[in-house]
Amino acid sequence: MANAKALSDEALVELIIKDDQELFAEIVTRYQDKLERYITRLGSSKEQSQDIVQDTFIKSYKNLRSFNPKFKFSSWIYRIAHNEAVNLFKKESKYQKFSFSDWLSEVLPSSSNVEEEVGNKIDLEQLKKKLDKLDLKYKEVLILYYLEEKKYAEISKILKIPTSTVGIRLKRAKKQFKKLCQPQR
Numbered sequence: 001m002a003n004a005k006a007l008s009d010e011a012l013v014e015l016i017i018k019d020d021q022e023l024f025a026e027i028v029t030r031y032q033d034k035l036e037r038y039i040t041r042l043g044s045s046k047e048q049s050q051d052i053v054q055d056t057f058i059k060s061y062k063n064l065r066s067f068n069p070k071f072k073f074s075s076w077i078y079r080i081a082h083n084e085a086v087n088l089f090k091k092e093s094k095y096q097k098f099s100f101s102d103w104l105s106e107v108l109p110s111s112s113n114v115e116e117e118v119g120n121k122i123d124l125e126q127l128k129k130k131l132d133k134l135d136l137k138y139k140e141v142l143i144l145y146y147l148e149e150k151k152y153a154e155i156s157k158i159l160k161i162p163t164s165t166v167g168i169r170l171k172r173a174k175k176q177f178k179k180l181c182q183p184q185r
Contacts, residue, residue, distance in 0.1 A: 009073035017064055028057055031074075034148070035081045041143045042085050052088060056081040075157035078150075082140075082158055130180040138173035145170055 004012065004026040016023045035056060039049040060067075060080050067076050134142075140159060144150045145166075156163040 010069045013064060013067055013073060014069060024057075024061055027060075027073075027077075031077055032057075035077070038078065038143065038148055039081060039085050041147060042082075042089075042140070044085060044088070048088065052084045053081065055084050059084065071157070072154060075154045078144075078148075078154070078158045079160070130177065133180055134173060134176060138169055138176060141166060141169040142173050 004023055007015070007026075009027070009030070012023055012026055016027075032053060035053045036046075036049045039052045040046060044052065056077065060077050063080075067073065131139075141155060144155045144158060145152075150158070152163045152166045155161075155166045159166070161169075
């Protein structure tokens, strides 16, 4: 179908379910890079991220009929990717060893003004170490909100937590990070 790019995710899913499986390639095109970036930011290697995303697409394709078109498809597929990543991390006993190194290199400038950007005159390595000390539940919310630019409602669906909890976790993450960045006396 030539107009596949113009269709919403939900409309694509409906057509795929109605026996036009080739349209699933458009879903892959739309989400592959986004999901790989999200999984990598959670702390997996590039190769692991690719494997997790591939498993996500397989699982989402097999369960496409369970998707409720009243909701956003992006939240549904991000939730599958999130679950796949967490399951792998648990299996590899890396659940608490998430790293923000890749995230930092994308977000913070590589100039000598890092201190000004952070506001606490700490170098990039110290910043990475401090971010690695954040609890996973706070890292997840920070990644989804600031890096993946998801709204509270979407984060709520992806992480299966109430919307109010998303706000609370963001607030606590900022507070915890600020505390970690303050000079030790």
